[in-house]
Amino acid sequence: SSGSWNRDGVILFRTNERPEIFRVAATGGQPQAVTRLNLANHEIRHSAPQFLPDGQHFLYFVQSEQPENSGIFIGSLKDPNGRRLTNSSANAEFTNVGGAQYLLFARDTNLMGQEFDARQGELSGTAFVVAPRLLIGQGGGHPRAALSVSQNGVLAYRSRVDTGATDLAWIDRSGKHTGAVGESGEFSNPALSPDGKKLILSRMDPQIRTRDLWLYDFASGAFSRFTFNPADETNAVWSPDGRAVAWHEWDLAAMNWQRVSSSALRSHSPRTICRMASACTSLRPKRSISS
Secondary structure, eight states: OOOEEOTTTTEEEOOOOOEEEEEEETTTTOOOOOOOOOOOGGGGEEEEEOOTTTOOOOEEEEEEESSGGOOOEEEETTEEEEEEEEEEEEEEEEEETTTTEEEEEEEETTEEEEEEEEETTEEEEEEEEEESSSSSEEETEEEEEEEOOOTTSSSSEBOOOOOOOOEEEETTTOOOOEEEEEEEEEEEEEEEOSSSSEEEEEEEOTTTTOOOEEETTTTTTTTOOOOOOOOOOOOOOEESSSEEEEEEEEOOOEEEEEEEEOOOOOOOEEEEEEEEEEEOOOGGGOOOOOO
């Protein structure tokens, strides 16, 4: 989880079990939610709280199923309804530099900066690029920019290594390249179906930087999207008969394995088949689950 601690002994934090941000006294006690999801904007989680200097207001990141509604918000210990500051793809940081106050935040894969009046809670001027190719990781399905800044303006961040698109290819046992598979993309964790006719793999969404599952059909030579959840989905495995697929999915609570018909996605809703802290690597007949 991520958190922030003010001078009055109030700690803000988020958990994997609930989508809101909570407060608790440093001396202990019952946590209480301090933010509220805006369901009309399809918000799915709040994270990365950071207290502002007054100790009453704080920044936080809102993640939505609709990327245009994700962004940096300002909240208050006295009001669960936050106010949007700017669109962003991950968490933000506040800092002072030479007497001026700035908001540092992620937009797409750039680290951005913009003047920010913490007392008024308002941005001013035009946002500018501080650094390109900011690394944005996925922890528990929560986008997290590799970024930290001190209150005297010292910035530390990690750049994303642009490896470019991935090319899928057949390689024979001698290591010889025997043919390409589909177009290039940011692919990972490919898995062949038991009959060798299909391939399922994770494909990165370049806008929100999470992965969905895609199917490749060798007969038609076409990709088709298999999952549409904003969570990060990877490590797909086939059932022995090739009629079902399970995958590793980060959601609000934990990592899930879900099972769905590979031939009729829309007629079979995926469902959780187990919750665990590590990834599955196979589905064995003796552990199969009937539809």
